[in-house]
Every structure is written in C-alpha cells, then in structure tokens.
Amino acid sequence: MLQLYFSPMACSLASRIALMEAGLEARYHQVHLATKTIADGGRDFRDISAKGAVPVLVLENGERLTESAAVLQYIADLRPERGLAPRPGDLDRYRLQEWLSFVGTEIHKAFLFPTFWYKDDGSLAKPRARILQTLxxxxxxxxxxxxxxGHSFTVADAHLAWALLLLRPAGVDVAQWPSLAGYLERMQxxxxxxxxxxxxMALRKSVPVNAA
Ligand SMILES: N[C@@H](CCC(=O)N[C@@H](CS)C(=O)NCC(=O)O)C(=O)O
Structure with missing residues (x-):
C-alpha cells in the first residue's frame, strides 16, 4: 500500500487530496516538523527522508518520492482515468507543471515558508510586498x-487551494482577489x-506544529 508522510495542514495536504481524489488507499504517517519525529513511535523522520520535509510518498515497491510536484504527478498518473493530470506529451501537462512550480516556489517557498518559520521582525517586509504581485x-x-x-480539477488545483488556505493565517486576506476567493470557495x-x-484540522488541534 502507498504511504504518505504528512504534517497537518502543511503542503502535504495537497498529496492527501490527490490520493483521495484518485480513490487510492494509503497509510498516513504524521510527522512533527519542529522535532523531525514521526508521531507514531517517535522515530527520526530524517531516516525516511534526509530532506526532513513532507510530503514523502512511499511507493508500492518501497521507493520514496519527495517534492510535491513529483508526488502529485505520480499520484495522478496512477489513476489516469480520473483526469487529475493531463496526459504526458499534451501541452497542458506542461501547463500543469508550470503551475505546480509556481505554487511551490513563488507562493510556498517565497512567502508561506518564511512567514510560518521565521518571526516577522521586519525581514518579511519584502516577501509580504511581493506576494501581492505574485497572487x-x-x-x-x-x-x-x-x-x-483545462476544464476539470487537477492536482495543480489541490496545490494552489492548499496555498490559498494558508494565506489567512499568514496575514493575507484572499478577499482582495475576488476570483481567488471564489475559486477557493469552489475548491472547498x-x-x-x-x-x-x-x-x-482535527489532527492539527491536537498537535502544535509549524504548518509550512
Ligand atoms: N520543495 C518541497 C518543500 C517541502 C516543504 O518545505 N515542506 C514543509 C511543509 S509545507 C516542511 O516539511 N518543512 C520542514 C522543513 O523544511 O524543515 C515540496 O514542494 O514538496
């Protein structure tokens, strides 16, 4: 069975959504990102991935796949009939990668990551200004x-919807972009x-962890 290492409401949420949208069963392992330990048993998460970051997808053959863009496309390709990613070779497949990359770098790493991991002591002024242009x-x-x-839900939507969900706790009101607010409402x-x-959210209430 597939296994997903995740942290509640972290970017690995998109992988959970993709697995569920694909109708794939998986075993889920919760990770405490602050301590890099696996909730069930307290093992060192770095033994699973030297990156110490979620998501990590353990494949049926035991190999481990990291990086949301790769994990999401892998999941989509396990159930091509669900249409969670355009077929390889289709121009829209590159559009999908374009968006996965944009969300992962321009929104996640450029804004959400520093906002959740570092104190806002003034050093976040630039990312905060830039995210408005990005969005x-x-x-x-x-x-x-x-x-x-295209015209249907793909794993890129799972990735963007996750990022938009975290904007409010990061201090950005999505309502200032009506099309994004409407999109997030549709996704939710x-x-x-x-x-x-x-x-x-239920898991997050029980464990204090950094989200991004
Ligand atoms: N480039 C990776 C980034 C993964 C990532 O930063 N995950 C965060 C949670 S949203 C994490 O585990 N952070 C812990 C850390 O970097 O120490 C991806 O897109 O999957």
Missing amino acids: SVPSAHLADREFLV ARPVMREAIAIE
Whole structure:
C-alpha cells in the first residue's frame, strides 16, 4: 500500500487530496516538523527522508518520492482515468507543471515558508510586498476559468487551494482577489477537499506544529 508522510495542514495536504481524489488507499504517517519525529513511535523522520520535509510518498515497491510536484504527478498518473493530470506529451501537462512550480516556489517557498518559520521582525517586509504581485497572476488567470488547467480539477488545483488556505493565517486576506476567493470557495465545496481538511484540522488541534 502507498504511504504518505504528512504534517497537518502543511503542503502535504495537497498529496492527501490527490490520493483521495484518485480513490487510492494509503497509510498516513504524521510527522512533527519542529522535532523531525514521526508521531507514531517517535522515530527520526530524517531516516525516511534526509530532506526532513513532507510530503514523502512511499511507493508500492518501497521507493520514496519527495517534492510535491513529483508526488502529485505520480499520484495522478496512477489513476489516469480520473483526469487529475493531463496526459504526458499534451501541452497542458506542461501547463500543469508550470503551475505546480509556481505554487511551490513563488507562493510556498517565497512567502508561506518564511512567514510560518521565521518571526516577522521586519525581514518579511519584502516577501509580504511581493506576494501581492505574485497572487495577481493566478487571480487574473482564474478570472474566467473554473480550474487552473483545462476544464476539470487537477492536482495543480489541490496545490494552489492548499496555498490559498494558508494565506489567512499568514496575514493575507484572499478577499482582495475576488476570483481567488471564489475559486477557493469552489475548491472547498468539493467533498474530498472538505473531508481532507477536516481530517487534518482535527489532527492539527491536537498537535502544535509549524504548518509550512
Ligand atoms: N520543495 C518541497 C518543500 C517541502 C516543504 O518545505 N515542506 C514543509 C511543509 S509545507 C516542511 O516539511 N518543512 C520542514 C522543513 O523544511 O524543515 C515540496 O514542494 O514538496
């Protein structure tokens, strides 16, 4: 069975959503990011991945895959009939990678990561100013589209929806971009998304961890 190492409401939420949207069963292992330990048993998470970061997907053959962009596409390709990623070779597949990369670098690492991990002592002024410009890109893109790529939900939507969910706790009000606010509302109305968020919010209440 597939296994996912995750931390509640961290970027690994997108991988949980992808697994659930794909209808794939998995065993989930919660990680305490601050201590780099696995909740069940207290083992060192760095023994699983030297990166010490979630998500880590353990494949059926025991190999471990890291990096959200890779993990999300791998999950999508296990169930191509679900349409969670355009087929390889299709131009839209590169559009998908374009968005996965944008969310992972420009939103996650450039803004959410420093905001949740470092005290806002003034050094976050630049990322805070820049994120407004960054978010204008998906905002304009989604002004007349329901989904990021093509005409149906893909793993890129799982990734962006996760990032948008964390904006409010990071001090950014998504309401200033009506198209993003509407998009997030639509994403959160998806039964799988609702269930995945409910599972992780319940876990998060019980364990104090850094989210991004
Ligand atoms: N480039 C990686 C970043 C993964 C990442 O930064 N995960 C965060 C949670 S959202 C984490 O585990 N941080 C712990 C750390 O970096 O020490 C990806 O896109 O998957």
